[in-house]
Amino acid sequence: MAYNEYIADRIRRIFKERKANFYEKKMMGGLCFMVDDKMCCGIHFSKKKEMDLLMARIGVDATEEAMKKEGCQPMDFTGRPMKGFVFITPDGFDLDKDLEYWIQLCLDFNPLAKRSKKR
Secondary structure, eight states: OOOOHHHHHHHHHHHHHTTOOEEEEEETTEEEEEETTEEEEEEEEETTTTEEEEEEEOOHHHHHHHTTSTTEEEOOSSSSOOTTEEEEOGGGTSSHHHHHHHHHHHHHHGGGSOOOOOO
16 A cells, blocks of 8 residues: 555645755655755565654654654664654644644754765
8 A cells, every 4th residue: 555645745744834955755665755965764564564654863862752752753764763864653643733833853863863874
């Protein structure tokens, strides 16, 4: 199953409201939103959990506090969590104010994030 287009539209709206210069890229089995050529956030359908997850790149410093929020869990594709990234289950971003919170965390971290090396 592909990512949920309704969630993608909600994320697009938030980026546009915040006047973020973003583009979309299909990767990691979902849709990623790129800001300044860096992955900012995305949507991933987890076959294991059978649900759409919000992928959020919030940085290592914000992770500990974020893990206290409803629906937040380590971002883990391979059995080893990715540092500075979290997954949020739909319970954690169902309300617009919650999704806006996560997107803002991602946007706040984005200037500090490192770019991936070009191949």
